Amino acid sequence: MTTTTSVEAAATGEKPQPGRPPGRKEGVGRFAVLLLSPSLLVLLLVIGYPIVSALRLSFVKTTDGVNPDTGLVEHTSVFSLDNYTNIFKGETGAAFRNAFWNTTSFTIVTVILETTIGVCMALVMNRAFKGRGLVRASILVPWAIPTAISALLWRWIFSSQGIANDLLGRTVLWSAEGFQSWLSVVIADTWKTAPFIGLLVLAGLQVIPAEVYEAAKMDGSGAWRTFFRITIPLVKPALVVAVLFRMLDVLRMFDLPFVLVGPQKKSTQTLSLLAYNDMTNLHYGPAAAYATILFIYVAVVAYVFVRLLGADIVGRGVAAKGR
Amino acid sequence: MRGRRGFAAPIAVAGVLTVLLAGCGGSKSGGSSATPGAFGGKGAFTFATGKDTSGYLPSAVEKWNSSHANEQVRLIELPESADQQRQQMIQNAQTKSDAYTILNVDVVWTAEFAANGWIEQLPADQFPTDKILKGPAATAKYFNKLYAAPYLTDAGLLYYRKDLLDAAGITSAPKTWDDMKTACQKVQAQPGNASLGCYAGQFEKYEGLTCNFSEAIDSAGAQVIDDQGKPVLNTPAAKSGLDFLVDGLKSGLFPKDSITYKEEEGRRAFQDGKLIFHRNWPYVYGKASATDGSSKIAGKFGVAQIPGLSGAGKPTLGGHNLAISKFAKNKGSALEFLKFLTSEAEEKTHLQKTSEAPVWASLYDDPDLIKQFGYLPTLKGSLDGAIGRPAIVKYGDATTAIQEEAYAALTGTKTSDQALKDLQAKLTTIIGK
Numbered sequence: 235m236t237t238t239t240s241v242e243a244a245a246t247g248e249k250p251q252p253g254r255p256p257g258r259k260e261g262v263g264r265f266a267v268l269l270l271s272p273s274l275l276v277l278l279l280v281i282g283y284p285i286v287s288a289l290r291l292s293f294v295k296t297t298d299g300v301n302p303d304t305g306l307v308e309h310t311s312v313f314s315l316d317n318y319t320n321i322f323k324g325e326t327g328a329a330f331r332n333a334f335w336n337t338t339s340f341t342i343v344t345v346i347l348e349t350t351i352g353v354c355m356a357l358v359m360n361r362a363f364k365g366r367g368l369v370r371a372s373i374l375v376p377w378a379i380p381t382a383i384s385a386l387l388w389r390w391i392f393s394s395q396g397i398a399n400d401l402l403g404r405t406v407l408w409s410a411e412g413f414q415s416w417l418s419v420v421i422a423d424t425w426k427t428a429p430f431i432g433l434l435v436l437a438g439l440q441v442i443p444a445e446v447y448e449a450a451k452m453d454g455s456g457a458w459r460t461f462f463r464i465t466i467p468l469v470k471p472a473l474v475v476a477v478l479f480r481m482l483d484v485l486r487m488f489d490l491p492f493v494l495v496g497p498q499k500k501s502t503q504t505l506s507l508l509a510y511n512d513m514t515n516l517h518y519g520p521a522a523a524y525a526t527i528l529f530i531y532v533a534v535v536a537y538v539f540v541r542l543l544g545a546d547i548v549g550r551g552v553a554a555k556g557r
Numbered sequence: 558m559r560g561r562r563g564f565a566a567p568i569a570v571a572g573v574l575t576v577l578l579a580g581c582g583g584s585k586s587g588g589s590s591a592t593p594g595a596f597g598g599k600g601a602f603t604f605a606t607g608k609d610t611s612g613y614l615p616s617a618v619e620k621w622n623s624s625h626a627n628e629q630v631r632l633i634e635l636p637e638s639a640d641q642q643r644q645q646m647i648q649n650a651q652t653k654s655d656a657y658t659i660l661n662v663d664v665v666w667t668a669e670f671a672a673n674g675w676i677e678q679l680p681a682d683q684f685p686t687d688k689i690l691k692g693p694a695a696t697a698k699y700f701n702k703l704y705a706a707p708y709l710t711d712a713g714l715l716y717y718r719k720d721l722l723d724a725a726g727i728t729s730a731p732k733t734w735d736d737m738k739t740a741c742q743k744v745q746a747q748p749g750n751a752s753l754g755c756y757a758g759q760f761e762k763y764e765g766l767t768c769n770f771s772e773a774i775d776s777a778g779a780q781v782i783d784d785q786g787k788p789v790l791n792t793p794a795a796k797s798g799l800d801f802l803v804d805g806l807k808s809g810l811f812p813k814d815s816i817t818y819k820e821e822e823g824r825r826a827f828q829d830g831k832l833i834f835h836r837n838w839p840y841v842y843g844k845a846s847a848t849d850g851s852s853k854i855a856g857k858f859g860v861a862q863i864p865g866l867s868g869a870g871k872p873t874l875g876g877h878n879l880a881i882s883k884f885a886k887n888k889g890s891a892l893e894f895l896k897f898l899t900s901e902a903e904e905k906t907h908l909q910k911t912s913e914a915p916v917w918a919s920l921y922d923d924p925d926l927i928k929q930f931g932y933l934p935t936l937k938g939s940l941d942g943a944i945g946r947p948a949i950v951k952y953g954d955a956t957t958a959i960q961e962e963a964y965a966a967l968t969g970t971k972t973s974d975q976a977l978k979d980l981q982a983k984l985t986t987i988i989g990k
Binding site: 298300304305306307393394395405407408409410411496498499511514515516 | 640643644647671672673674699700702761762763813814816817822826950951953954957960961964968970
């Protein structure tokens with residue numbers, strides 16, 4: 235993102251919203267609410283309730299004890315803040331910081347790589363040339379493969395006897411603890427989701443009228459100048475939404491490290507994996523607390539991103555005006 | 558999609574906090590008495606088991622159903638991964654659902670399921686526990702009460718390249734770790750053998766590492782958990798057990814990439830002729846004997862009990878038990894089906910069809926079966942000395958801690974002394990809670 239675009243976006247926020255109808259008649263709002271209420275009810279049930287229930291769970295502290303006579307487990311549950319305070323101290327604190335760092339570093343690195351490669355892919359796909367259909371289809375193949383399956387494919391590639399080591403000419407133990415396992419996740423994730431960015435950016439590219447480029451050419455603008463002054467600003471609304479979706483996706487990354495490297499590895503443990511591990515060991519309270527923290531983290535990142543770059547996520551045409 | 562929820566978070570948090578603060582209070586649950594359940598009802602029921610890769614179970618179920626028209630059993634196949642099976646069974650138990658009647662539980666879950674009151678205590682007098690191998694029989698008990706019927710068993714075995722050992726003039730499989738190292742040096746000294754790996758087990762950071770770790774500790778004459786249920790890893794014997802694995806990897810005696818081996822990676826390396834010795838489960842015997850070209854070592858390998866520090870090692874016990882869910886209906890029929898499935902005749906057929914090891918001691922002495930499954934006598938010898946993984950109610954926490962510390966020692970981020978000390982502390986907390 236260049237500085238010009240963010241300045242532009244900040245400026246748009248202060249002006250009135252042109253996409254919104256100028257006024258509403260009395261009663262229309264109430265009728266709209268009535269019409270929307272069935273879907274609101276469903277949303278409340280399938281999204282609202284689980285969130286509230288998970289939040290409640292994150293404040294429940296359960297202590298287990300084994301009855302010395304019968305050997306049966308006895309649970310005592312109380313409401314407390316311990317699940318949250320434990321996240322910031324001692325061994326659980328170290329695990330949380332590690333997972334938080336992994337989640338963040340995965341997000342930053344993969345999104346930058348995917349955006350760069352995805353935009354290049356989109357530019358290629360947008361060109362008119364022989365066999366364009368084939369190129370488009372083949373670029374989209376990785377995106378069409380389910381993540382768990384692509385993680386399995388990459389596990390074979392990265393196995394100690396795999397093709398990655400054959401090509402490198404040395405034995406790198408990709409799935410062992412260390413930087414290389416972190417890197418393997420970044421590579422596999424970039425391979426899989428760069429086409430997603432490519433696809434969305436391509437859609438944005440296709441609505442740019444050819445006249446604009448012609449005019450630029452007439453004015454003697456070079457290829458780089460045209461790209462940065464015309465293509466990027468005009469494709470920005472689509473690009474920003476694509477990047478936002480990717481960020482939200484990577485922040486909750488789970489399946490790729492789980493299948494590719496393994497659930498217990500520190501080097502690739504994300505917040506989702508941490509919550510999952512606690513859940514499988516029946517620590518529902520701490521797991522819910524991790525999930526809540528992740529939820530807030532995702533919400534904050536999304537909010538900041540939308541405010542900074544003016545992503546047109548709800549289709550109000552925030553960023554589209556003036557062009 | 559998840560991102561959109563984000564915008565509602567502040568409101569939701571505020572709302573929930575009010576609800577929570579209003580509803581603060583304590584609750585207590587669990588702790589009913591431990592007596593055998595009532596097995597009254599007759600009628601249809603279900604059998605939840607991991608994915609049946611052998612394809613045999615449907616015919617066993619069919620056999621029962623054809624003679625029990627009013628007590629039909631329905632097979633429910635859960636995912637192949639053990640973690641996911643456990644997950645689904647626990648979910649079933651926590652919602653007190655009657656969807657699963659009979660549960661095919663891994664031996665290490667039995668204590669956890671019993672302690673949480675998810676499975677019924679069985680009437681011990683109706684199961685012939687005295688004719689069952691001692692090791693598997695012990696895994697079905699918790700607090701000295703029978704909670705499950707032993708069904709199938711498993712123990713680690715040492716696979717070795719008989720042809721290579723013969724060529725190097727070694728006549729019998731090694732009994733101790735030192736014997737094994739000497740044998741390796743002799744084999745590797747032969748022309749063309751220098752690149753062969755000596756030994757590999759399962760050292761990837763997962764449940765297999767827990768098996769290999771506790772096996773090494775037990776085989777050195779130490780224990781992970783003593784008879785009183787206390788962790789006892791702060792002993793010199795435990796250190797020499799862990800050091801067998803640590804030094805093996807460090808010195809290059811074990812192939813460098815064996816730190817990434819699970820069962821299948823190791824089996825492939827052994828089948829491709831890259832290993833002299835390999836620790837794995839009995840299922841490898843059939844695969845490595847395949848003559849369709851998938852195994853380069855068919856007919857060239859032997860199987861023995863795993864070695865130890867000073868004499869035969871003590872393998873880790875695997876296998877499955879059958880339990881009855883506390884929340885199910887028609888437990889009477891289920892109990893009968895349990896007896897049918899674990900009966901001597903049925904287990905014999907099971908072995909013949911699937912080569913999965915039975916729990917009946919008598920089947921290991923059957924000459925016909927021994928002819929068909931050459932590893933049976935070795936397996937029986939192994940099972941006699943086999944030791945279950947620590948029977949801890951919070952097994953999930955315990956195995957995570959073991960994997961964490963053992964892996965740290967194997968990869969050299971901690972000394973074996975430090976790893977054992979830390980593990981001792983962790984296990985003490987986990988068990989003490």
